[in-house]
Amino acid sequence: DQQVKQNSPSLSVQEGRISILNCDYTNSMFDYFLWYKKYPAEGPTFLISISSIKDKNEDGRFTVFLNKSAKHLSLHIVPSQPGDSAVYFCAASSPGTASKLTFGTGTRLQVTL
Amino acid sequence: DAGVIQSPRHEVTEMGQEVTLRCKPISGHDYLFWYRQTMMRGLELLIYFNNNVPIDDSGMPEDRFSAKMPNASFSTLKIQPSEPRDSAVYFCASSPQVYEQYFGPGTRLTVT
Numbered sequence: 398d399q400q401v402k403q404n405s406p407s408l409s410v411q412e413g414r415i416s417i418l419n420c421d422y423t424n425s426m427f428d429y430f431l432w433y434k435k436y437p438a439e440g441p442t443f444l445i446s447i448s449s450i451k452d453k454n455e456d457g458r459f460t461v462f463l464n465k466s467a468k469h470l471s472l473h474i475v476p477s478q479p480g481d482s483a484v485y486f487c488a489a490s491s492p493g494t495a496s497k498l499t500f501g502t503g504t505r506l507q508v509t510l
Numbered sequence: 511d512a513g514v515i516q517s518p519r520h521e522v523t524e525m526g527q528e529v530t531l532r533c534k535p536i537s538g539h540d541y542l543f544w545y546r547q548t549m550m551r552g553l554e555l556l557i558y559f560n561n562n563v564p565i566d567d568s569g570m571p572e573d574r575f576s577a578k579m580p581n582a583s584f585s586t587l588k589i590q591p592s593e594p595r596d597s598a599v600y601f602c603a604s605s606p607q608v609y610e611q612y613f614g615p616g617t618r619l620t621v622t
Contacts, residue, residue, distance in 0.1 A: 403552075429609055440514070440601050440613025441553070486553060490609060496541050497566060498611065502552030 400424045401489050403501035410508055416474040418504050420487030423468065427489040431498065432461060432472050435484045444485075445472070477508045514614035516602050522620045528590040531617045534583055535604030543611060544577055544587050545601040553601070559585065592621045 402421045410416045420430075428449040433441035447454040447461045447470070454461050460473045474481055484505045488498040515534040523529055535542045543558040557567040562579045570577070574593070579585040589596055599618050603611040 399551075431609065433613075438615065440603070440615050442613065443610050446609065488553075496560070496605060496609070497555060497558060498609075499555070500545075500553035502550075 399502070400427075401487055401499050401501040403485075403487055403504045405504050406502070407505040407507070410477045410506065412479060412508055412510050413476045416472075416477045416481065416506055416508070418472040418474075418485050418487075418506065420470045420472075420501055421468060422470075422489050424489070424491060424499075425468065426491040427499075428492055429490045430461070430463060430470050431488045431490075432459075433486040433488060433500075435486065435503070441486055474506075477506075479508050479510065482506055482508045514602055514604050514612055516600075516614035516617050518617060519615065520618045520620075522622065523592055524622055525593055526591040527621075528588065529592045529596075529619060529621075531587040531600050531602075531619070533585045533587070533602030533614060535585070535602070536606075536612055537583065539604035539606045539612070541605040541611070542579060542585050543603040543605070544585070545603065545613075547599040547601060547616070556587070589619075592619075594621045597621050 400423050431446040432444040434444045435441040445456050445459050463470045484503045486503045487501040517532045544556040545553045547553050556569045557577045559579045577587045597620050599616045601616045603613040605611045
């Protein structure tokens with residue numbers, strides 16, 4: 398039972414353009430969402446997060462949008478850079494189990510020159 | 511700070527052998543997590559500890575898997591006996607608080 402889904406296993410974007418990574422969830426109890434970035438042979442690193450009381454959070458080139466009614470969130474990277482090429486994981490947490498994260502399967506982003 | 515340390519980085523073993531993965535969390539972090547990464551299922555939480563006490567082990571796939579945290583600076587994940595389907599990358603992560611977790615580099619396990 399995959400409660401957090403990333404339906405696109407891979408995405409290729411040209412340098413300078415916008416990258417949009419999508420994530421859907423099924424558990425309506427989730428109230429906090431995070432994006433992690435993973436390079437090969439390294440562990441995931443935290444990128445950006447959003448609480449369910451917001452619909453947008455921005456940090457430099459990275460913006461996360463949350464649509465609670467659709468149970469959907471997306472990560473926008475503008476402009477995309479070659480160093481952004483990595484696997485991106487979406488994760489979610491529910492109240493009372495805030496320390497426990499449920500991760501998606503990841504989307505591999507390739508930023509081409 | 512050295513970050514979360516995992517050993518070994520790579521492990522190749524034969525089916526039926528015991529495998530022990532090790533983790534040293536970041537000093538001062540109260541939470542420790544063990545994950546398994548596979549292509550099909552992404553990052554799966556196996557077990558997590560709070561202040562050295564196991565809180566949720568519902569992700570541990572079978573009795574062949576066990577985890578311990580004897581003190582705040584060390585944890586092990588043991589698989590006995592190992593099977594080819596256990597081949598995956600195993601991550602340890604620690605956290606000082608809720609939500610944000612810091613991951614180690616992972617142990618790539620291959621069971622032949």
